[in-house]
Amino acid sequence: DQQVKQNSPSLSVQEGRISILNCDYTNSMFDYFLWYKKYPAEGPTFLISISSIKDKNEDGRFTVFLNKSAKHLSLHIVPSQPGDSAVYFCAASEETGANNLFFGTGTRLTVIP
Amino acid sequence: GAVVSQHPSRVICKSGTSVKIECRSLDFQATTMFWYRQFPKQSLMLMATSNEGSKATYEQGVEKDKFLINHASLTLSTLTVTSAHPEDSSFYICSATPGSLVRIGGYTFGSGTRLTVV
Numbered sequence: 001d002q003q004v005k006q007n008s009p010s011l012s013v014q015e016g017r018i019s020i021l022n023c024d025y026t027n028s029m030f031d032y033f034l035w036y037k038k039y040p041a042e043g044p045t046f047l048i049s050i051s052s053i054k055d056k057n058e059d060g061r062f063t064v065f066l067n068k069s070a071k072h073l074s075l076h077i078v079p080s081q082p083g084d085s086a087v088y089f090c091a092a093s094e095e096t097g098a099n100n101l102f103f104g105t106g107t108r109l110t111v112i113p
Numbered sequence: 114g115a116v117v118s119q120h121p122s123r124v125i126c127k128s129g130t131s132v133k134i135e136c137r138s139l140d141f142q143a144t145t146m147f148w149y150r151q152f153p154k155q156s157l158m159l160m161a162t163s164n165e166g167s168k169a170t171y172e173q174g175v176e177k178d179k180f181l182i183n184h185a186s187l188t189l190s191t192l193t194v195t196s197a198h199p200e201d202s203s204f205y206i207c208s209a210t211p212g213s214l215v216r217i218g219g220y221t222f223g224s225g226t227r228l229t230v231v
Contacts, residue, residue, distance in 0.1 A: 041224070041225065043117070046221075103156040105156050
């Protein structure tokens, strides 16, 4: 049973425009959410996170929005750059510091120069 | 920043043989390491949690006798896939965290190992 879902397997965006990656979850006990970026043949690298007590967290070009009532979060990248082209995984945990991260299936972002 | 080294990056083995994958934390002591597996177009799935000096904790459905995990030191965990079969072909990734004050964002992942069993 997939508790974290990324329904768009791929996304193409023009350089300079906004990229919006979406993630939905089913477990209401999740209270910490993360986004990871993954290049081919490499492990994921942490990008940004958000606690359930917040609805927005911003770090440079990256902003994560959380809508707890809809069990939905999104990652906004603006402006998008070609180097942002990668697979982005959404992940969730039931409590901060818990070992088990539940990952989505990923969205492949392609930023077109 | 924290660096986790995983070796080998790619391995091809014959069915029935065993393969060992190493995960090393290079600049920090990792009391806890995690092993994940990713099948094509699927999520990263946690296989087991490896704690230094104690037995690994396996997730439901993961055969502990098939996937042997050893965390003998604070900088090294190994995953051995025993009697490998073609269905074990997958991408295996480790991650590590420095200690009891776990910041999830601070999990560092290795570069992964592509295992192909022929």
